[in-house]
Amino acid sequence: MAKEFSRTDRLADALQRLLAHALQFEVRDPRVGMVNINEVVVSRDLSYAKVYVTFVDRDTDQQRQEALHALNNAAGFLRSLAAKQLDIRVTPRLQFIFDETSTRGQALSNLIDKAVASDRAHHSDESSDE
Structure with a gap:
C-alpha cells in the first residue's frame, strides 16, 4: 500500500503549523506584523524550505520588503525553534519569499x-x- 503523503509533504505541513505559531507568539519584530504562511515547499533532501508568505497590514512594496528582510533575518531563530520541536535529523534552512x-x-x-x-x-x- 502506497503512502498517502511523502516525507517532504509531511515535513512541510509540520513546518507550516510550527512557523505560524512561532511567528504569532515568538517573533517580536514590529516590522513583521501579521503574516500569513501560504505554503511551505521542502526540498527532496530536506535541507532547504521555501516559505511563501503574505503580509496582512503591509500595503507598500517597501513595507513588504522590510518585513521580508526581517523574516529572513529571523530565519535562524525560527530554524532553531523547529529543531527543538521536530524530531528530525536535519532541520531545513528557511527562506522566506513574498507570495x-x-x-x-x-x-x-x-x-x-x-x-x-x-x-x-x-x-x-x-x-x-x-
Missing part, C-alpha cells in the same frame, strides 16, 4: 470586473439604439 498570487489574483479579478461592466454598458447602449 504575489493573492495580489495578482485581486488585480486580475478587478480587470475582469471592469471588462464585464464595460461589455454590459456596450450591450445596453446597442439595445437602446434599436
Whole structure:
C-alpha cells in the first residue's frame, strides 16, 4: 500500500503549523506584523524550505520588503525553534519569499470586473439604439 503523503509533504505541513505559531507568539519584530504562511515547499533532501508568505497590514512594496528582510533575518531563530520541536535529523534552512498570487489574483479579478461592466454598458447602449 502506497503512502498517502511523502516525507517532504509531511515535513512541510509540520513546518507550516510550527512557523505560524512561532511567528504569532515568538517573533517580536514590529516590522513583521501579521503574516500569513501560504505554503511551505521542502526540498527532496530536506535541507532547504521555501516559505511563501503574505503580509496582512503591509500595503507598500517597501513595507513588504522590510518585513521580508526581517523574516529572513529571523530565519535562524525560527530554524532553531523547529529543531527543538521536530524530531528530525536535519532541520531545513528557511527562506522566506513574498507570495504575489493573492495580489495578482485581486488585480486580475478587478480587470475582469471592469471588462464585464464595460461589455454590459456596450450591450445596453446597442439595445437602446434599436
